[in-house]
Amino acid sequence: MTVNHKVESSSLSGDEKFLKPKSILNYTLTYLKHTLLNLNYLVNLYMASIKSGYDLSTATYSPEGRVFQIEYATKLVKNSPMVLGIISNDGILIFSEKDPEVSRLSLFSPEKIFPINKISAIGATGKTGDINYLIQRARIDNLSYRENFSESLNGSLLASRVASLIHMHTVYWHLRPFACSGIIGTISDSSPEIFVFFPSGLFVKCFGTAIGKQSETVKISLENILVKSSNCRKNIKEVSKALKIVKPKLNLRLLEIFSLSRETSRFDKPISCNIITENERLSSFYPI
């Protein structure tokens, strides 16, 4: 399973409530009057107490050793539509939830999963502008790699290039960090691989993961699906079931699904409508 990249405070010592940070903007510690035990509130407390200048630039560390700009960018990703990737017996599946507020199915629905070459695709979520730039660079990198080495860019090479691009932007060209996170599905040496990259520039190889809204709950169901170890077709149904449980109001037509398996041997296009309709029909039989 994917490494838990959440860096939010899970254990706050009581002392931090009484910190008096030197504040350029002179924020008072009014927020700290509310001594609540609810973790969410604690998080807000913590975040509020940081408004003392350490979060103004990507180039600044806080005294606790955190770069707040990157954490804020991660927060943006956490509130974006979900993207899910899983390795099945015979291939890779990438699901992406289209933003229901923005999509009008027949008229307009922005792409979320982008093929880079015939054997790799990236499903990204976060700020769309950042995603577009990243995908463009990945595609150009793929072309120049092909020109020099007569092979497509795939596997951990692709993941490391994407991740180092994000990292470079955050470290050197730090107007603001990249606010996008994504799942890369590739085939390398005939074995399917999934990588996930984060706004901090980290990339991790895993068997299945989810990013975005409500991804934590979905990851638990993904573990069960992975244990069953079925092929792509079956997994599409299993994952849709799991998604329906987590998000009951989910319209299955708003899922963009890319699959790379023996049946669909090119990662170029989303799966056909028939499978989606079949999915809908099957999942409507399961009580929620």
Next chain:
Amino acid sequence: MNNWGPSTDVQDPALGTTIMAVEYDGGVVMGADSRTSTGSYVANRVSDKITSVADKIFVCRSGSAADTQAVVDMIRLYLQMHSLEINKQPEVPTAANLLNQVCYSNKDYLMAGMICAGWDERNGGKVFSVPLGGGIFPHPFVLGGSGSGYIYGYVDSNYRKGMSKQECETFVQNAVSLAMWRDGSSGGVVRLVTISKDGVEKQMISGDKLPHLAKGWCP
């Protein structure tokens, strides 16, 4: 060519030569002569024209000695960096592609005709020809150099697909000796390099041990 100086025959060291590489069942055999000449003076009569760029990928060089050495050094560097990135041994088509990139982009300045051959896990034994001016051509066997013109007949009539290692080595040895017999800029010893899954084997067959194929009419 200079029109001053004691001899108008003096040129840059050149590998007027005979080089070839042949695929067999399980690997490749590469053969070359060993003469480097500057004009009509033989600068080196035991040169090694088959240079390694990776553990199991070798390049036969013909043309200007300096140009080919520089190109091969560059390829070796790029291939090593690439193999660090991909965490595996590099593949022959990759090496040939890199050769092509370098030779084509600098075609105005280079005089280098190369043959890139080797063995890798995914493709088995492979031979690629990268002639003067660039271009990459995969073939089961390739001849190159000034001496190659004299042996096309022999090679065309005697090559068979799926030879064994011994047959292939004899084939290459015979072909290169025939070229050395007739071509003025090829001579010395025959160098053979056999690359297969089990490793790389280098041989040198000196002039007196070469097969004398013209013995039917020439003593």
